[in-house]
Amino acid sequence: MFLNLIRWFRGFVVFEIMGRFPERFINLSTRQGHFVLFSRPRKDNFTAALLLCDYRTIRPIARKSGVRLKVRERHGLPFLLGKYKARCGLLIGLLLFLIITVFMQSFVWTIEFSGLTTISQSTLKEALAEEGVFVGAFKPTLDLSAVQRKIMKNIDEVGWMSVNIIGTKAEVEVKEKELKPHILEANVPCNIKAGMDGLILSMNTKYGKAVVSSGSAVIKGSLLVSAVVENPSGDVSIVHADAKVMAQTQRTKSFVLERKGVFDKPTDEASRYRLRAFWLEFPITATSVKQSYTSRFETKSVFLNNTEMPISVTVEHCSRFSPNIYSLSQSEAQGIFAVEDYLYRLFSLSECESINAQRHYAETDSFYSMDVLYECEEDIAVYENLVVN
Amino acid sequence: MNRKKIKSEQDKQNNSFGFNIKDAFSLKPRIEIFDNTSAVIDGSCGVLEYSETVIRVSLGELSLKLCGRGLTLKCISPTSLIVGGFIKSVEYIM
Structure with missing residues (x-):
């Protein structure tokens, strides 16, 4: 197998030996170091094979031994290359392909992100590009640990990140920082007041003394839970009031469109x-x-x-x-109002637990209008620090 | 006593593989025939006759004639050759 491969790379010629003394030819060529391969006797002649380099120098031996040589087959790489000699563009193309393939492996082809939840991909992409990691960046010049350090320093939301280059792909793995939980400042005394007008539906008081009860109507700024608590023993203490006060509130919103x-x-x-x-x-x-x-x-x-x-x-x-x-028609205007209403509920009334809406459409010569009365159930508790003079 | 001496001399000449070391390094032709399908001839001086039925090889003072059918020279070097094919007879010609 290995010998055959070497023969193929060096090239060999199968030829016919015609003449009176083919044995002499074999003996002479063997003595001169040209080893005859695959020699086979036929009825009138012989066939044998020689390496291409040997065959080129064997003519004098043939003449000396009185035989004539006739090439029957040609095998191997030199003949294959000779065949395509006129088409050197193919070889150049092959070489260029190999060079380009090897050269292009030195660049970053794609960037993949994982672990992103709140940070946008484009933000991180821009930050990476500033540090030199972008599609088309030359890999050997990249200092990935420095890039990681700088991005973790510059973008606060990034808790940990790693940039790994696997082949031509840059894999960016990000672990975002955990947001600091809201910690109740229990040492600071505060009251709870009504954030807006409403009818109290339920009160869940954890700390402090409830001043109003369920069913009470309150206006914005009314005291709901007091920070001043009187103990059974008669002592008075000031605490950080904490309560969830659910109330039924009303909001109005007007939407106007020009005809x-x-x-x-x-x-x-x-x-x-x-x-x-x-x-x-x-x-x-x-x-x-x-x-x-x-x-x-x-x-x-x-x-x-x-x-x-x-x-x-x-x-x-x-x-x-x-x-x-x-020029808007009434149905078109109502469609736009419906969309605007939906968006208002989605973004402005997102904290309300249940919403009941009453819509009133009106139109003049130049406007369409929609007045909506939203009846919501929401927590109206607003914390207000207690200032003791 | 004489027999023992002869045996010890033979043992000295033979190695653990059971062949004579002296013969292995001698310049005499050496012929190995495997079954009847190939023969290795070491110490040949050239091919005298080569056909499908007969291969005659010069061994210096004598020549070796292998008869058979489909005989070929599988491999050839200045001093040795391998004959392949169906060997029917081996003949030494003085």
Whole structure:
């Protein structure tokens, strides 16, 4: 097996020996160190094989022994290379491919993040890029421990992080800092007052003396739980009042929309494509866009086996906004009101436990309006430090 | 007594493998035949005749003739060769 491989690399020729003294030819060539391989006698002649380098120097021996040699087969790498001699581009291409493959392994191709919950990926990506870790970064120049230290120092939310480069992929593992729990300042005496007007539904007093009871109506700023507590023995002590006071409250919110108005509508839209490979970015299309246009970028990365490649196409959607007059119908206005109502509940009334809403629509010549009365159940306790003069 | 002396001399000449060391290093031709399918000839001086049925090898003072069918020279060097094929007979020619 190994010998055959060596023979293949050196190349060998299978040839026919014709003449009177083929034995003499074999003897002479063997004595001169040219070892005849696979010699086989036939009826009228012989076939044998010799290494290519031996075959080139064997002509005088053939002449001396009175035989004629005729090449039948050629095997091995030198013949294969000779076959493609005219196509040297193939060889150059192969060499370039190998060089590029080895060279490209020295760069970071992709960055993968794990363990991110509150920190945004783009924030961390920017921070890494500032420290030199980005798609297309030259791996040997990276000082990963310094990068880790600097990012942990600069971004407070990062409790621990590690950047590992596996092949051409940079794996960023982050452990975010645990938020400090709210610790009740038990030493500071405080009262609990009503944060807004409402009807008390239930009171759960842990510390302090409840001044109101369930069913009481309170206004904003009313004392609900007092920090001054009188012991059964008659002593008075000041404590840090703590209670959960659930009350039914009412809020009103008005939403107004103009019947007719002007809004900027995108017109004259155009798209431009840019190809990004590692750190190189160049345009694919030659669409010209004026400076007054507004652009929106959309990046699509190439994935191979669920792995992001460092090749992406960025589409730039350019559009020019021009003022456009609109006229809202009643149903359209109600649809917009519904969305606004939903958003208000989601963001402004997120702490309320149950909400009951009463909507009242109205319209004038120039406006649509919606007044909503929200009846909520919420904790109205507000802590107010007790100042003793 | 004489027999014992001869045996001890033979033991000295033979090693643990049971062959004579003197023979191993001698310049005489050495022929090994494996079954009837191959023969190793060491100390040959050249091939005198080579065909599918007969291979005649010069061993200096004598020559060796191997007859058979499908005979081939598997390997050849200036002083040794390996013959493959179906060997029917071995003949020494003085």
